[in-house]
Every structure is written in C-alpha cells, then in structure tokens.
Amino acid sequence: MSRPIRSAARALCWPNISWRTSLRAELRGRKIGTPGRRRVFDLRKAPLGPRLYGTTTKAITVTGGITFRQLEENYYEQAKALIDGGADILVLETCQDTRNVKAGLLGIQRLMRESGRKIPVMVSGTIEPMGTMLAGQTADAFWSSISHVDLLSVGLNCATGPEFMTDHIRTLSDMVTTRISCYPNAGLPNEDGKYLETPQSLAEQLDRFANHGWLNLVGGCCGTTAEHIKVIAQMVEGKRPRAPKASAHRAYYSGIELVEAEDGKPAADCG
Secondary structure, three states, X not given: OOOOOEOOOOOOOOOOHHHHHHHHHHXXXXXXXXXXXXXXXXXXXXXXOEEEEOOOOOOOOOOXXXXXXXXXXXXXXXXXXXXXXXXXXXXXXXXXXXXXXXXXXXXXHHHHHHHOOOOOEEEEEOOXXXXXXXXXXXXXXXXHHHOOOOOOEEEEEOOOOHHXXXXXXXXXXXXXXXXXXXXXXXXXXXXXXOEOOOHHHHHHHHHHHHHOOOOOEEOOOOOOOHHHHHHHHHHHOOOOOOOOOOOOOOEEEEOOOEEEEOOOOOOOOOO
C-alpha cells in the first residue's frame, strides 16, 4: 500500500528564521551555555523534524568570492550543529548553483562518516522564470549532476509559482529515481512585492501536479501563509503519490545542459 502525498502541513513548512540566526551565532564562536544551546538546538521538541539550510550569500559560479573547499567546510559545520541539536533530516534548498550543492553534500557525507550515522538528505533546486538555475543549469542537468547521491527527495522550490514549474516538475518526475518535492511561491510578486496567489488558486494549480502523479511532498515557499498550507494539505488528502522510477540505465552527462550518450550519436568531447 503506497503512502499518501506528504502535505506542507507536516512536511514542508519549517520555521527557519530563529535557528538560522542562532546557528550563525554559534558558528561565529559566541559562547552559548548548555541550557541556552538546548533551547536553540533541541529541534526534536519542535513539531517538525526536517531542518533546512540553503543558498548562503556566496555561490561559486554566480557570485564568486569563495572556494569549493570553504563552502564544503561551512556546510559541514552547519550540518553538524543541526544534527547535534536533534534534526532528523537535512534539506539543501533554494539551490541556485550546483557547485554549492555538491559542496553541501560532501560536507554532509563527511559528517555521516565521522558519526557513523545515515542522515536523510533532501535537495530542492530553484529554477528562475528564464527556465534555468541562476548558474545556468536546466532541471534535468541538475538531477544528472546529483543523481549519484542517495537522496530522500529531489525537487523545486521558490523563484516562481506552480505555473512556471510545470515543465520542470514533469521533467524531474520522468527521470528522478527518488521522491519528488515541490513547494512554490504564491506566484510571482507584483511591483509592490506582494504575492497574489490565494490559498485556493495555489492549491488548484498544485492539484494538477498531484493528479498527474508527479509529487511525493508538496508545500509552499515565499508568500504562502498558514491558510495556504491548510488548503494544500486538504487538497492532497487521499491522493496517490508518485512512485519512484527505476533506473533507466541510460548514460546522462551534464554541464549546463543534459547530454545523453547513446548508440548512433557522434562522439562527444568532454572537457
């Protein structure tokens, strides 16, 4: 019997401001006493287990100003603090640069080796309205770049509403061998920075994704409220989740775009 689609109310609605602020404080070396540290980092007492950490203010491809190894070390420190504080799942989200993602995944894998513990990891990319990540990769190339990692889920969040995510979520659903997550913004902001998708209109658009069998986890990002999350949760109640795909055993390679090596195609130079 398949498990239901996990709704935002239980899977993808995380309070993130307080722990980010406190985490930065600890990583900068400020002294936090044991009682205070427990209050900040005992995430097991929170209603939801996953904790996310995402884009950072540096991106190797987009902004520069940091090295791959520096990012790997920073992600390792964040992951260690979150796991020590009781987080059950780590989420690399709002990913705009695949190099950053790989640095984050290597930092988490280092923590797994040192702790001897398997840590569930989710990855969520961000595709801009122009159809790629800020660093230029398409959704299928992004998946190909990280498909070797054992992930709990892969998906998309932020940047746009569901309308602009449709083709990318469909593409991922056709390829990805793990679960699919989707938590869009409440549409695109207007000139005043306001998001105009109502709880009902956002849920109706996500309903199409669920009915197509593209989703395992669904929720909301920028501009969404508790009411958005409530209506989305009601929408997916009882719906059948996507079944993870078996490996197609096809040879995919990725730079900015996806390249498939197959019989009948001329040789491709990689370098």
